[in-house]
């Protein structure tokens with residue numbers, strides 16, 4: 001066992017663990033690297049400490065200073081630990097939808113939390129990055145870590161994660177699989193492994209299916225930390241400078257449901273409790289492993305623990321509310337479920353011309369009073385829309401005579417999972433006042449709607465299965 005003289009020294013040095021049970025039947029050896037064994041519970045401790053040390057060295061962070069960062073949580077936790085230990089103040093800007101467990105952890109280390117609505121275009125003064133940048137510029141002694149563009153982020157992985165994997169596999173690693181958020185992990189680790197192996201190691205980017213990195217439409221996903229989401233009104237989509245695209249040989253796109261299945265299976269079959277982005281990496285690794293041989297050794301980086309997501313991916317009620325399924329649990333409640341009362345609902349885009357929308361809906365046989373969803377435009381949709389892409393609802397009758405689609409939009413009610421029982425509290429809490437129409441979610445995507453009135457009638461149609 002190792003001995004450390006401070007918590008900061010204990011960052012890094014995580015083990016490799018061979019998967020035996022879930023990898024049964026696959027030819028290559030598959031090892032996972034559980035990064036939750038870092039003191040802050042995630043891979044981001046490495047980058048956080050490296051960025052902070054570099055800022056101290058170049059004078060941008062001085063004694064008594066304030067550490068500021070915009071983060072989905074884990075980098076903030078790493079910075080909060082280092083700040084607590086070294087006597088800095090920490091102010092963390094994060095999305096109001098991150099897991100409660102991460103918020104609580106940040107608060108426990110004494111960091112000040114600023115919760116911001118993340119669904120705002122990048123250039124808007126209220127966007128998450130804009131607010132963090134403004135705060136840092138206006139606060140004397142503040143240093144903004146900027147993990148997305150900070151070269152110390154990938155450098156931390158080049159210096160530690162890469163060499164650890166090489167040494168612990170005795171140079172036998174042939175494939176490295178990781179998710180891509182800022183790109184720091186995959187770029188630094190991947191570059192080291194490629195250099196040390198003379199280019200032999202293949203580096204695989206495991207990516208949520210709608211993420212821009214692997215060619216998705218940029219719409220939101222449910223897995224925190226991995227992938228690249230773009231607000232539909234963002235005109236200039238800048239990618240992180242921490243991401244070195246040359247290092248990634250292939251991408252494997254992974255749906256949220258597959259990632260959730262992978263981690264829930266890992267917990268129950270292997271006894272390893274991993275977070276959501278770990279599920280993206282695992283699902284990708286299992287996919288590529290099917291094509292590999294007994295001479296291959298795959299290393300899968302697991303960024304954080306499932307303990308952070310007990311209220312989400314491991315919570316059956318959370319899954320049901322999003323229309324996800326849980327292995328071992330029925331996809332639908334017994335008895336009447338929301339999906340039995342829902343109808344598939346056509347979509348118009350907010351910037352579509354009214355004349356074109358009316359013509360198209362009439363050609364598709366949509367009746368004058370039928371509900372039509374209004375969505376933010378998304379070129380090349382890969383799946384049904386994410387609920388954050390739905391602006392509201394309208395009808396052909398309202399559209400006719402309006403100058404713009406946006407003029408006709410009515411607010412929608414709650415989001416209801418397709419398999420929720422009519423007796424579920426999420427359903428019974430809806431009294432129709434919030435909006436007469438709710439979005440129906442199948443595996444997290446909007447595949448239809450249900451009216452408040454229909455929920456009080458007999459079933460009419462069943463929604464078709466979502467095509468993937």
Ligand SMILES: Cc1ncc(COP(=O)(O)O)c(C=O)c1O
Pocket residue numbers: 042044072073074075179180181182183184185186224225226275277278303304
């Ligand atoms: C849970 C989780 N997974 C994956 C990542 C992606 O790691 P990286 O930013 O090094 O690409 C992050 C980054 O914040 C994360 O928090």
